[in-house]
Amino acid sequence: MKIFGKVRHRPSASWRQATDRAFTLIGDGRYEDAGALLTRAADLEPWLSESWFNLALLHKFRHDWEQARAAGLRAVALLDREAGAPDWWNVGIAATALQDWPLARRAWQAYGLKVPGEASASGEPLGMELGSAAVRLSPEGEAEVVWGRRLDPARIEVLSIPLPSSGRRWGEVVLHDGVPHGERVTAAGPAYPVFDEIELWAPSPVPTWVVLLEAATEADRDALERLAADAGFAAEDWSSSVRLLCRSCSESRMPSDEGEGEHLDPHDHSEPGHPGPLGHRTAGSGSLWVAERECGIAAPSGLVRGLLDGWVADSPDTREWRDLEEVC
Secondary structure, three states: OEEOOEEOOOOOHHHHHHHHHHHHHHHOOOHHHHHHHHHHHHHHOOOOHHHHHHHHHHHHHOOOHHHHHHHHHHHHHOOOOOOOOHHHHHHHHHHHHOOOHHHHHHHHHHHOOOOOOOOOOOOOOOOOOOOEEEEEEOOOOOOEEEEEEEEEOOEEEEOOOOOHHHOOOOOOEEEEOOOOOOEEEOOOOOEEEEEEEEEEEEOOOOOEEEEEEEEOOHHHHHHHHHHHHHOOOEEEEHHHHEEEOOHHHHOOEEEOOOOOOOOOOOOOOOEOOEOOOEEEOOOOOOOOOOOEEEEEEEOOHHHHHHHHHHHHHHOOOOEEEEEEEEOO
């Protein structure tokens, strides 16, 4: 087969050495040095799609989306198969980051996904019905796994209320990578992938609050979560929904709750002063209930106190709140 007048062949030893060394440097976070080597590899073998795929990957790591799109397009131009190549997925991520919707639509379709609706210059590829997933915020730092709704193959809308340490808010949209790192299995049985966040795609104007509740029963707690949801916002009982995990457990196939009974979570390897990655469970129940709860609330400043007061007013003998603070 000839591509651009050259016979396709295996990459040279020099190409392989430069590429291998570049990925070692990427693992060490030395992106500039890696970029010089991958550029050299592309000069040595410009007719190999792998040369440009690797450069696109590097630019993705650097969040240089213009360069990632350019290198990705060169990679797909050299492909020898029609659909399913990861090169197209990288193009889709770069196009989504740049809001280049015609290219994003083309990339997902070329990968083999169905994109409903008609293509337009300003139309996002919405309605793909990809369902729920989890996303690991700040994967290189104090990682926190939260639940969300997939808008398309590269974006998730955050539906959990992240802890303030993440710097993220309920309702934000994050750009995420294509390869899952772990799964969360719910009590109902389905497994959901856990994707790694790349960067914030769309911020949320809704602040995060933390409040201490006195909720006599789980039903009292649940009433606040329903009240917030009915108002178009969210409340989450962090006392029961958040656990600390070691990184290997966080990135593996994990149940999303601890189930029934009084026992220690075998996946919680945190120690005082040495927490592991954070994860949000789905709703679950245990045999013991502690009335004092630390709750996160996502709501505008003009509404949050009214929500809490209304919650107490519905059952003043079993509910109280105090120490409301805006934290993100």
